[in-house]
Amino acid sequence: MRRSPLFSGVIYLLLGVLFTYIAIQTVNDSGWGFFTYMLIFLATLDIGSGFRMIGIHFKIKNAMNNKK
Template sequence: MTRHPRLFSLPYFILGFLFTYLAIESVHETIWNVSTIALAALAAFDFGTALRLLFASKR
């Protein structure tokens, strides 16, 4: 049974949206705090991984 990379990209998209939401909610007075930047970095990593898995099957 083969595993499709597109199926594995879905949890990364969900986590990316979750971390983006949490980063938006963690902004109190300024965006330049550690928790907001860390959550945004995690979201960027998850979105990048999801896109890489989504387009991996075309190679």
């Protein structure tokens, strides 16, 4: 069973928000460190992938509607 790009995009966005939240909490507790930079990097990748997957979903949906 395949997941839709919309579902995957939402999951990626949620993970990006979660990583950002954890990074903010880490900065408040112990300041900027390697772990914080790693979390921000992962959040950036996840949010970017989420937007890309959602865009792919709408491109596929638009292509399917244009075929009909």
